[in-house]
Amino acid sequence: MQKDREELYKLVDKAEVLDECLPYLRKFRGKTIVIKYGGSAMVKKELKIGFARDVTLLKHIGINPIVIHGGGPQISTLLKKMKIESKFIEGMRITDHETLNIVQMVLVGQVNQEIVSMINTHGGNAVGLSGKDGKLILAKKFYVEKPGPATDRPEIIDIGMVGQVTSVNIAILELLLRGEFIPVIAPVGHNKNGETFNINADFVAAAVAGAMAAEKIVLLTDEVGVLDAKGALISTLKKSETKKMIKSKVIASGMLPKVSACFSALDAGVPKAHIIDGRMPHSALLEIFTNRGIGTEILQG
Ligand SMILES: Nc1ncnc2c1ncn2[C@@H]1O[C@H](COP(=O)(O)OP(=O)(O)OP(=O)(O)O)[C@@H](O)[C@H]1O
Numbered sequence: 001m002q003k004d005r006e007e008l009y010k011l012v013d014k015a016e017v018l019d020e021c022l023p024y025l026r027k028f029r030g031k032t033i034v035i036k037y038g039g040s041a042m043v044k045k046e047l048k049i050g051f052a053r054d055v056t057l058l059k060h061i062g063i064n065p066i067v068i069h070g071g072g073p074q075i076s077t078l079l080k081k082m083k084i085e086s087k088f089i090e091g092m093r094i095t096d097h098e099t100l101n102i103v104q105m106v107l108v109g110q111v112n113q114e115i116v117s118m119i120n121t122h123g124g125n126a127v128g129l130s131g132k133d134g135k136l137i138l139a140k141k142f143y144v145e146k147p148g149p150a151t152d153r154p155e156i157i158d159i160g161m162v163g164q165v166t167s168v169n170i171a172i173l174e175l176l177l178r179g180e181f182i183p184v185i186a187p188v189g190h191n192k193n194g195e196t197f198n199i200n201a202d203f204v205a206a207a208v209a210g211a212m213a214a215e216k217i218v219l220l221t222d223e224v225g226v227l228d229a230k231g232a233l234i235s236t237l238k239k240s241e242t243k244k245m246i247k248s249k250v251i252a253s254g255m256l257p258k259v260s261a262c263f264s265a266l267d268a269g270v271p272k273a274h275i276i277d278g279r280m281p282h283s284a285l286l287e288i289f290t291n292r293g294i295g296t297e298i299l300q301g
């Protein structure tokens with residue numbers, strides 16, 4: 001009898017969890033949320049399955065998730081097998097023509113299809129796209145700007161076939177969302193001459209979030225969020241503070257495009273931008289449906 005009662009109370013707890021979600025369900029129903037899934041956080045199979053289930057759940061309760069994925073570790077693994085060295089500047093991969101072919105193969109052929117298949121086997125209906133499909137992502141060559149030595153003129157560095165987004169064709173995304181599909185986007189794009197570019201997925205996510213007037217952009221990575229010089233999590237971060245952290249190199253490598261992507265999404269009118277831990281099970285759900293403020297929220301100002 002006592003056991004029955006305990007079981008019943010467990011169910012009551014479950015119902016309370018659902019009840020807590022109500023305000024968020026009302027807020028986000030029918031709205032678009034852009035989620036960037038970082039390559040570094042999607043190495044383990046359980047994490048990939050958890051992510052696929054979370055995205056499917058969002059869709060089933062009437063939210064429109066759009067997934068953009070990275071694939072850094074997967075690209076580095078294949079390059080290593082082919083005895084090609086991976087080189088980065090400011091968190092961006094230096095991409096010559098040979099590297100570009102491998103980047104495309106891994107992102108479009110492997111990682112994208114793996115995520116699509118995971119979502120589909122967990123009850124969702126995902127459609128994989130590269131930025132070239134339906135001219136989704138038009139891009140131009142990107143140059144890294146580094147503060148020059150002692151002058152205020154930045155040093156401009158050519159890193160090969162790396163692109164920046166110039167426009168997003170939302171027609172194809174709207175078509176998919178109308179059909180209740182979950183778009184899963186691989187971060188490559190091309191220009192009007194058909195030249196292909198490797199684009200950091202954080203930037204693609206920001207451009208898509210802005211163009212789709214998303215309610216939120218959530219970047220899942222392999223850290224708890226943005227860390228300070230002592231390695232402690234910073235829960236909110238403004239542009240002015242971020243600039244100082246970049247200057248002192250506390251924010252570096254792969255975190256550079258991430259913070260910059262958050263600011264460009266905010267500038268484009270996306271109300272909220274978060275960098276959270278993709279290694280924690282259900283982190284995207286926790287971010288969306290609770291008030292607990294996990295990871296780092298990036299704020300204007
Ligand atoms: N201040 C910082 N706080 C947290 N991480 C930082 C910081 N500065 C640099 N980093 C690095 O940024 C990395 C995250 O970026 P990275 O590009 O490696 O992963 P990702 O973007 O999630 O994956 P992918 O590039 O495959 O999409 C962290 O693993 C960490 O090493």
Ligand SMILES: [Mg+2]
Nearest residue numbers: 038070072254
């Ligand atoms: Mg990255």
